[in-house]
Amino acid sequence: MEKTARLNQVCLPVDEANGLPNEHYTCPSVFKEEKDILLFGKWSGLAVSAQIPNIGDAVPISFQGTPLFIIRTKKNKVKVFQNTCRHRGMILIDRVKSIEGAIRCPYHSWCYSTEGSLISTPHVGGPGRNLHDAIDRSELGLTEIRSHVWMGVIWINLSGDAPKFEDNMKELIDRWSDFDRPLFHGGKESSFTIEVAANWKLAVENYCESYHLPWVHPGLNIYSKLEDHYHIEHKNKFSGQGTRVYQQLKDGNGNVFPDFADLNAKWETAAEYIAVYPNVLLGVHRDHAFVIILIPDGPEKTYEHIHLFYSKENTPEQLRLQNMKQWKLVFEEDVPVVEGMQRGRYAVNFDGGRFSPAMDNPTHCFHCWVANEVQNGLKHKK
Amino acid sequence: MDSSIKNKIDLEEKILTAHQNNDGVKLAELYAKAAYTTSNLNKACFFMVNAYTLALECNHPDTLSFFQFLQKYDREK
Numbered sequence: 001m002e003k004t005a006r007l008n009q010v011c012l013p014v015d016e017a018n019g020l021p022n023e024h025y026t027c028p029s030v031f032k033e034e035k036d037i038l039l040f041g042k043w044s045g046l047a048v049s050a051q052i053p054n055i056g057d058a059v060p061i062s063f064q065g066t067p068l069f070i071i072r073t074k075k076n077k078v079k080v081f082q083n084t085c086r087h088r089g090m091i092l093i094d095r096v097k098s099i100e101g102a103i104r105c106p107y108h109s110w111c112y113s114t115e116g117s118l119i120s121t122p123h124v125g126g127p128g129r130n131l132h133d134a135i136d137r138s139e140l141g142l143t144e145i146r147s148h149v150w151m152g153v154i155w156i157n158l159s160g161d162a163p164k165f166e167d168n169m170k171e172l173i174d175r176w177s178d179f180d181r182p183l184f185h186g187g188k189e190s191s192f193t194i195e196v197a198a199n200w201k202l203a204v205e206n207y208c209e210s211y212h213l214p215w216v217h218p219g220l221n222i223y224s225k226l227e228d229h230y231h232i233e234h235k236n237k238f239s240g241q242g243t244r245v246y247q248q249l250k251d252g253n254g255n256v257f258p259d260f261a262d263l264n265a266k267w268e269t270a271a272e273y274i275a276v277y278p279n280v281l282l283g284v285h286r287d288h289a290f291v292i293i294l295i296p297d298g299p300e301k302t303y304e305h306i307h308l309f310y311s312k313e314n315t316p317e318q319l320r321l322q323n324m325k326q327w328k329l330v331f332e333e334d335v336p337v338v339e340g341m342q343r344g345r346y347a348v349n350f351d352g353g354r355f356s357p358a359m360d361n362p363t364h365c366f367h368c369w370v371a372n373e374v375q376n377g378l379k380h381k382k
Numbered sequence: 383m384d385s386s387i388k389n390k391i392d393l394e395e396k397i398l399t400a401h402q403n404n405d406g407v408k409l410a411e412l413y414a415k416a417a418y419t420t421s422n423l424n425k426a427c428f429f430m431v432n433a434y435t436l437a438l439e440c441n442h443p444d445t446l447s448f449f450q451f452l453q454k455y456d457r458e459k
């Protein structure tokens with residue numbers, strides 16, 4: 001079957017569809033295609049703003065080989081820049097640091113403000129001369145990458161042409177408006193990274209569905225049973241699952257985390273887990289939220305950067321630790337199945353697999369998005 | 383040794399040490415001193431460019447006066 005036909009097959013109704021073909025999980029050139037279309041062309045998660053809490057904080061991050069850095073500017077704004085000097089292309093920020101004044105390039109010391117403008121060009125017109133007619137500083141500021149902060153996540157659109165974040169994500173922003181308030185990162189112990197030997201999309205697929213709960217997360221399933229879950233599907237944007245029986249974590253003395261203020265009554269027992277396409281997995285509960293940013297490293301390796309957030313700054317440390325451990329266990333339980341699906345993709349006669357029309361709808365929703373976007377993207381290129 | 387030459391060598395040594403220690407504040411101040419103590423305008427501007435650049439980086443309180451020095455001779459704007 002040729003490529004278009006196979007991708008069309010993915011977008012059939014869930015009871016007839018097949019999943020994405022193997023090459024979407026194993027092939028470097030398809031990975032590159034998807035990188036351009038699905039990651040660079042859309043709003044992708046890059047980091048969390050809690051990584052740069054103070055003015056001047058700067059962190060270099062390479063995103064799919066593109067050197068970037070995030071910074072909290074003097075005006076207290078989160079910005080993302082290409083980490084490349086406008087002079088000879090030197091990397092500007094080579095480690096996590098705090099910028100006191102200007103960003104000085106380590107090579108010939110051109111200086112940029114934290115807002116990105118080029119403010120000085122030492123000796124550019126010869127020794128002791130910082131001016132030259134050919135060097136127009138107003139045209140040589142740092143290249144800013146479109147970014148937006150929501151749910152504590154710094155989202156970026158590298159291609160620069162995606163619809164505005166707020167418009168693009170309107171349905172989810174509205175759905176979760178109760179959580180659209182300051183989220184307090186739980187600190188060092190509340191973030192961890194899991195390395196998975198699998199294509200990033202498998203982490204999304206596994207996250208979207210509750211079908212595997214009884215088998216992969218037996219502990220979770222004791223109180224959060226399959227029948228308590230519902231699907232969440234929004235075509236072309238996000239999908240996932242919700243539960244109606246969320247129970248708050250308690251420590252030995254019966255203490256719980258404080259709730260987010262003014263929540264709708266629904267959230268007393270509900271929790272929702274949504275994969276925001278392409279690479280961000282979010283979870284919300286009455287008393288905490290988490291984000292997982294998937295950073296692919298080639299077709300068969302993914303870093304899952306996990307961060308937990310609370311409604312207030314100083315929540316009990318022991319409880320935070322307990323919560324982190326609980327989630328870590330759940331996410332680690334998923335690793336063998338995600339990696340197993342990756343290995344399964346080497347079976348030459350595997351046709352992408354079938355979906356349970358009752359249980360796999362959110363996963364199918366994601367496959368369908370990938371198939372559509374890849375087809376559109378390739379058409380566009382031609 | 384002529385005392386002005388000795389001072390110059392002292393200053394150069396201090397500058398090298400500050401470079402090695404990555405001490406931007408100190409370095410900015412030493413370059414400014416070098417600028418203020420030379421009578422050759424081009425040399426003074428050369429040192430002042432270094433002082434100003436480092437001052438910008440570390441947000442030194444004298445940044446503005448270094449800038450004004452260079453601006454006066456049309457070396458910065």
Ligand code: FES
Binds near residue numbers: 085086088090107108
């Ligand atoms: S490469 Fe940055 S100043 Fe030359």
Ligand SMILES: [Fe+2]
Binds near residue numbers: 207212216330
């Ligand atoms: Fe899971």
